[in-house]
Amino acid sequence: MQNPTPSVRVARLSIGVLAGAALIVGIVHNSPTFSAGAAVLSSGRAVQSQPATPWVGAWGTAVQRPVGGNEDSGVNWSQQGFADQSVRQVVRVSTGGTSVRIRLSNVYGTKPLRLSGATIGRSAGGAIVWPETFRKLTFGRSTSTVVPAGRELVSDAVPLTTSPLERLAVTLRFAEPTGPATFHRFALDKTYRAKGDRLSDVGSETFTESTNSWYYLSGVEVAGGGRPGRNTVVTLGDSLVDGVGATPGADSRFPDHLAERLAAARRPFGVVNAGIGSNKLLNDSACGGDKALARLQRDVLSRPGVRSMIVHLGANDLGAPQVDDPCVRPNPKVTAKQLIDGHRALIRAAHAHGVKAIGMTILPMKGALFPIWSEEAERARQTVNTWIRNSGEYDAVVDVAKVMSDPADPLKPRPGYVFMDGLHSNDAGNHAIAASIDLKAL
Known part of the structure; x- marks a missing residue:
């Protein structure tokens, strides 16, 4: 944007x-x-x-219906959604912990959202992720999941020690067409897109497209950083x-x-x-x-x-x-x-x-x-x-x-x-x- x-x-x-x-x-x-x-x-x-x-909302955004961009707001991908693509979103967590999970939203979806996989890791700047920090995210112990239309989904917890104010990268893989995407229009941060399965790619060469909106990701939550x-x-x-x-x-x-x-x-x-x-x-x-x-x-x-x-x-x-x-x-x-x-x-x-x-x-x-x-x-x-x-x-x-x-x-x-x-x-x-x-x- x-x-x-x-x-x-x-x-x-x-x-x-x-x-x-x-x-x-x-x-x-x-x-x-x-x-x-x-x-x-x-x-x-x-x-x-x-x-x-034990869970704390370390980062989050409010989602909205798909709406097109223009010359002032910039392009976004909400109306066309994604197909055979990986989407990497970089966010700054406000507090830290020893475990992390994410929250996904298909509140404005017109059909079930099929997620083929997801990872989280420490951002190294832009779309780049420190390779040794990648963690596979699961949903009910499965690496793939379906979020029904009108619903939200919380992932399983994975061990990842995080610090206040550090940036994490969440990568979502959509093998099948998603249809229009539940999103947040004015992210003031870049979201990156790449063709195919790039869940564990470092990202410096493959994630070449970007917009300034967030897609499906509505929260990052941590535990283990303080008193319950x-x-x-x-x-x-x-x-x-x-x-x-x-x-x-x-x-x-x-x-x-x-x-x-x-x-x-x-x-x-x-x-x-x-x-x-x-x-x-x-x-x-x-x-x-x-x-x-x-x-x-x-x-x-x-x-x-x-x-x-x-x-x-x-x-x-x-x-x-x-x-x-x-x-x-x-x-x-x-x-x-x-x-x-x-x-x-x-x-x-x-x-x-x-x-x-x-x-x-x-x-x-x-x-x-x-x-x-x-x-x-x-x-x-x-x-x-x-x-x-x-x-x-x-x-x-x-x-x-x-x-x-x-x-x-x-x-x-x-x-x-x-x-x-x-x-x-x-x-x-x-x-x-x-x-x-x-x-x-x-």
């Missing part, structure tokens, strides 16, 4: 990307429903009883979370910087990034995936050992009505009350699962180089932000609006912290957002 440029077309794309645990291995599952059984804490909040898990318990932090949101505006390949999203802070503090928490560019709280969209209220269970609460979620949502709900683009439809006007009610639903669901809910105020929107801002949307943003800051309904607050605001004009983003589109945070802004998070609140 090329980073957006301040052209009219990219302006439209930017609103499209704006503000946009199982312990049994080899298990196939749908997203579980909320359980009615709960204990009540002294605070009066219902918290579902959950067993301790609930040690996964999930960031849920739109393009502020997804990392639009960050330098590609540099791990400069604010969740990446948060993971670095946790590693430096020797806190064995994993950070999973469940942001989707253009995602909304209240409505689905073609490029932004399912609304956050619909994907909460799958992308957050079904991860292993979730202790807290950090939420940035609402900017696309407010901004999309000003941009009549197929990428962001449906784009009805929404009220501050509707957004607050949506946030309350997220909080209730998190608390019902014993998960802390940490709210982020909506970033400044005036000054973007595309028509996202209006006086009406600004009034709603201010109302929602006041509620997030002062209502006490979130367990903690990260005041992104304050961090990102220009001291000379608080309605606009701070110079030096904003990307060239006039809206999204750049690397410095992402660093500042992560630095403003109280680690004790996680």
Whole structure:
């Protein structure tokens, strides 16, 4: 993916990307429903009883329906899928351990996904893997598996000692045509493709094609790195979370910087990034995936050992009505009350699962180089932000609006912290957002 440029077309794309645990291995599952059984804490909040898990979400992404690329977002392979090819995806884990497993998603597949094999190993840069670190992944002790349409699959665990912030390469082999692929559009990292069975190839010569999206891979989980318990932090949101505006390949999203802070503090928490560019709280969209209220269970609460979620949502709900683009439809006007009610639903669901809910105020929107801002949307943003800051309904607050605001004009983003589109945070802004998070609140 090329980073957006301040052209009219990219302006439209930017609103499209704006503000946009199982312990049994080899298990196939749908997203579980909320359980009615709960204990009540002294605070009066219902918290579902959950067993301790040795697994931590060390890396993760939120998946979405196949959608084509263009000259601004770059090509992707989601619509055609794969046939007689190996796909190598390189990701940075936020925490380490002694065992590892992966999570695959065929949630948006139209037919069963047949996987002929999979490996994991240490990245040596680009598509290259250190040969002695390759591990074959199995699923119910088989090297091949089938993921039914609409389902997810967790691999068996394999021994592989990993360290916080190191990069791993996951290679998937598809001998048969997959059809359109469940994927994540804005990876800001390269995924590589090669013809035939290249599961154990070092990769310097065979993996010659690449895009900037992730395919089928939705999680990497580790065990053995710290105390058993609930040690996964999930960031849920739109393009502020997804990392639009960050330098590609540099791990400069604010969740990446948060993971670095946790590693430096020797806190064995994993950070999973469940942001989707253009995602909304209240409505689905073609490029932004399912609304956050619909994907909460799958992308957050079904991860292993979730202790807290950090939420940035609402900017696309407010901004999309000003941009009549197929990428962001449906784009009805929404009220501050509707957004607050949506946030309350997220909080209730998190608390019902014993998960802390940490709210982020909506970033400044005036000054973007595309028509996202209006006086009406600004009034709603201010109302929602006041509620997030002062209502006490979130367990903690990260005041992104304050961090990102220009001291000379608080309605606009701070110079030096904003990307060239006039809206999204750049690397410095992402660093500042992560630095403003109280680690004790996680």
